[in-house]
Amino acid sequence: MVPVSQAWTVATYVLKQKLMGRKRYPLVLMLEPLFRCNLACAGCGKIQYPAHILKAELSPEECFKAVEECGTPMVSIPGGEPLLHPQMPEIVAGLVARKKYVYMCTNALLLKEKLHLFKPSKYLSFSVHVDGQREHHDFSVCREGGYDIAMEGVRAAVAGGFRVTTNTTLFDGADPNSVRDHFDELMAAGVESMMVSPGYTYDKAPDQTHFLGKARSRRLFRAILSNRKKSWEFNTHPLFSEYLMGKRNFECTPWGMPTFSIFGWQKPCYLLQDGYADSFQELLDTTEWENYGAKSGNPKCANCMVHSGHEASAVDYNFGSLKGFYETAKKYMFPSTYEDEGAMKLLNEWPKAEHMPLVQIATPATATTKSSELQSVSGD
Numbered sequence: 208m209v210p211v212s213q214a215w216t217v218a219t220y221v222l223k224q225k226l227m228g229r230k231r232y233p234l235v236l237m238l239e240p241l242f243r244c245n246l247a248c249a250g251c252g253k254i255q256y257p258a259h260i261l262k263a264e265l266s267p268e269e270c271f272k273a274v275e276e277c278g279t280p281m282v283s284i285p286g287g288e289p290l291l292h293p294q295m296p297e298i299v300a301g302l303v304a305r306k307k308y309v310y311m312c313t314n315a316l317l318l319k320e321k322l323h324l325f326k327p328s329k330y331l332s333f334s335v336h337v338d339g340q341r342e343h344h345d346f347s348v349c350r351e352g353g354y355d356i357a358m359e360g361v362r363a364a365v366a367g368g369f370r371v372t373t374n375t376t377l378f379d380g381a382d383p384n385s386v387r388d389h390f391d392e393l394m395a396a397g398v399e400s401m402m403v404s405p406g407y408t409y410d411k412a413p414d415q416t417h418f419l420g421k422a423r424s425r426r427l428f429r430a431i432l433s434n435r436k437k438s439w440e441f442n443t444h445p446l447f448s449e450y451l452m453g454k455r456n457f458e459c460t461p462w463g464m465p466t467f468s469i470f471g472w473q474k475p476c477y478l479l480q481d482g483y484a485d486s487f488q489e490l491l492d493t494t495e496w497e498n499y500g501a502k503s504g505n506p507k508c509a510n511c512m513v514h515s516g517h518e519a520s521a522v523d524y525n526f527g528s529l530k531g532f533y534e535t536a537k538k539y540m541f542p543s544t545y546e547d548e549g550a551m552k553l554l555n556e557w558p559k560a561e562h563m564p565l566v567q568i569a570t571p572a573t574a575t576t577k578s579s580e581l582q583s584v585s586g587d
């Protein structure tokens with residue numbers, strides 16, 4: 208659950224958009240101030256850029272201009288690894304001063320040592336990328352010991368009074384029983400809430416074999432999210448969670464979470480790169496939106512269920528009609544544990560995932576990272 212003040216801010220923002228009759232409005236800005244990273248995950252399509260791109264970064268002023276231009280109440284800062292940006296504390300402080308709810312996505316390898324550069328605030332949440340239990344996470348991010356460092360960062364941030372959420376991306380081969388145990392571990396570490404989403408097949412990702420198709424995604428998420436424990440808190444919209452479990456369908460609203468990076472405003476979404484616009488308005492006006500989403504027949508969208516495309520659809524449905532509002536209010540007032548015998552059977556019969564030996568992939572970002580940061584990451 209998100210704090211009431213955040214839910215209120217988002218609700219009033221969306222209602223205002225509806226009253227203004229805006230057909231396409233953004234909900235969360237995906238602000239990518241850099242692409243370099245201190246990991247080289249097999250499922251990531253970001254760090255395969257050439258060195259000169261990996262060295263580039265947005266200035267604080269460019270970040271603030273983008274935020275003001277699109278006007279969303281929430282800003283997510285993915286990357287790359289945002290903590291490698293030398294002006295990240297200044298960027299976050301500027302966004303907090305503008306009363307934006309900021310989710311700074313981090314692999315947390317540098318979180319503990321950089322925590323003192325940030326101030327706890329209801330507007331700031333560290334969204335820590337943890338893909339599963341120790342063995343699974345280390346395999347997923349191709350870094351032995353990555354899980355332990357990330358969890359150390361989580362505990363340090365929680366102890367420091369920060370809001371800490373997590374994001375978990377699942378690929379083919381994920382073991383739902385292990386994911387459920389992972390949820391227990393995260394809640395025990397004191398995280399506020401968790402987000403879980405299927406991965407997307409990036410053209411540039413080195414591992415093209417482990418992405419989930421839609422039917423397999425729904426089966427996996429039904430097994431994971433049904434019969435859920437009352438202690439688990441999620442920071443995704445409840446109807447998006449039902450979408451993942453195959454209980455309802457949403458079309459993609461790619462403009463709901465627009466992306467701004469060193470290249471400009473990315474068309475049409477966080478995942479695809481079909482060109483760039485110089486301004487947010489130009490992005491809205493010149494993107495051929497009808498070419499995207501499952502209904503469009505675009506093969507790049509056929510298997511996509513990611514939150515950056517579909518959670519805004521759930522929020523829009525929530526505020527789009529009395530029916531949507533009533534259904535959502537009920538979910539928040541009387542949260543369901545989604546009892547489902549079939550899902551329990553799935554869990555009991557699910558084969559245990561076997562990982563291949565972990566292979567560390569060379570990290571291009573290491574060429575552009577300060578030596579002190581590298582030492583802290585490698586522990587040398």
Ligand code: SF4
Nearest residue numbers: 459476499508511516
């Ligand atoms: S379906 Fe996925 S890939 Fe296609 S536009 Fe939406 S978010 Fe992007």
